[in-house]
Amino acid sequence: MNCKKAAVLIEKKLDHPKNLSLYERLYLKIHLLMCALCTSFFQKSAIISRALKKGYSQKETHDLDSQEKQAILDAVLRKT
Amino acid sequence: MLNKGTEETNKQITQWVNEFSDELFAFAYSRVSDRDLAKDLVQDTFFSALKAIDSFQRKSTPKTWLYKILKNKIIDYYRSSFYKKTIKAKSIQPPEDNRIQTPLLSKWNNVEDSLQSQEFFTQFxxxxxxxxEKQRTVFTMKYLDDLESEEICKKLQITTSNYWVIVHRAKLKLKECLDKHWFTDNQKWLKKTKK
Structure with a gap:
C-alpha cells in the first residue's frame, strides 16, 4: 500500500466523491483502515478545504485611488 | 460603430476607465495578489479595448466585454508564470511521520471555533x-472562480495528475503552517490564560 497514491486519492475524493472509480474508492478505504497518518491527513485536509472555501468567500476588496486611475487613463491614451 | 483614435473613442475610453476600473482592478487583484501587476493588467485591458474598439459591436455590454478581455489577460499571465517552472508529477511527498511534533488531531477536531474566528483567518x-504562485493560482481558480478541476487544467494547460499533485502539496504546506502557527500557539495561549 502506497501513501503517495492514497494522498492523490484523498484530494480527488475531497474535490468530489464522484472523482473516484469503484476500485479507487476501495483502495483508499482499505488504505485508510491501515494507515493512521493518511487518516489524520484526510481529516485535516477536509478541514483545510472548508477553511479555503470560507476564506476565499470573505476576501477583502481593493480600490484604485483617483491618481492611479488617471495614470491608467493617461497611459492608455498616450499609446494611441 | 466607434472609430479608433478619434475624440469620440477617447471620450468613450475615459468614461469606461472612470466607471469600471475599480471593479476590474478588484477582480484582478483578488486573483494575482499583487497591486502593481493588477494595475498593469487593468491598463492592458483598456489598451486592448481601445485597439479593438472597432470590433466591439455592442452585442454585449461594455462591462461584460471588458471583463472578458481582463479574464483572458489573467489567464495569459497564469500560463506564462506556469511555464516558467515545469512541474514534476513524480516528486509528491507522502505525509511525514511527525507524530511527535505535530499537534494531535483532537485539536483539529475542535476546529469549529477556529473557523468562526477572524484571527484564524488572518493566520490562514x-x-x-x-x-x-502556482499553488495560489489553483486555489484562486477553484475557490474564488468556482471552477471545476477539469476546467482549471484546461485553462492552465496542465495534466490532471499535475493538478492533484499541486493541490496536495499546497494543502500539505497549509497543514504544516497551521500546525506550527495556529494549533500549537493557540493552545499555548489557552494554557497561559488559564493560569
Whole structure:
C-alpha cells in the first residue's frame, strides 16, 4: 500500500466523491483502515478545504485611488 | 460603430476607465495578489479595448466585454508564470511521520471555533501567502472562480495528475503552517490564560 497514491486519492475524493472509480474508492478505504497518518491527513485536509472555501468567500476588496486611475487613463491614451 | 483614435473613442475610453476600473482592478487583484501587476493588467485591458474598439459591436455590454478581455489577460499571465517552472508529477511527498511534533488531531477536531474566528483567518491567509504562485493560482481558480478541476487544467494547460499533485502539496504546506502557527500557539495561549 502506497501513501503517495492514497494522498492523490484523498484530494480527488475531497474535490468530489464522484472523482473516484469503484476500485479507487476501495483502495483508499482499505488504505485508510491501515494507515493512521493518511487518516489524520484526510481529516485535516477536509478541514483545510472548508477553511479555503470560507476564506476565499470573505476576501477583502481593493480600490484604485483617483491618481492611479488617471495614470491608467493617461497611459492608455498616450499609446494611441 | 466607434472609430479608433478619434475624440469620440477617447471620450468613450475615459468614461469606461472612470466607471469600471475599480471593479476590474478588484477582480484582478483578488486573483494575482499583487497591486502593481493588477494595475498593469487593468491598463492592458483598456489598451486592448481601445485597439479593438472597432470590433466591439455592442452585442454585449461594455462591462461584460471588458471583463472578458481582463479574464483572458489573467489567464495569459497564469500560463506564462506556469511555464516558467515545469512541474514534476513524480516528486509528491507522502505525509511525514511527525507524530511527535505535530499537534494531535483532537485539536483539529475542535476546529469549529477556529473557523468562526477572524484571527484564524488572518493566520490562514498568511499561510496562503506563503504558498508559491502556482499553488495560489489553483486555489484562486477553484475557490474564488468556482471552477471545476477539469476546467482549471484546461485553462492552465496542465495534466490532471499535475493538478492533484499541486493541490496536495499546497494543502500539505497549509497543514504544516497551521500546525506550527495556529494549533500549537493557540493552545499555548489557552494554557497561559488559564493560569
Amino acid at each position: 491567509n498568511s499561510c496562503i501567502e506563503k504558498l508559491n
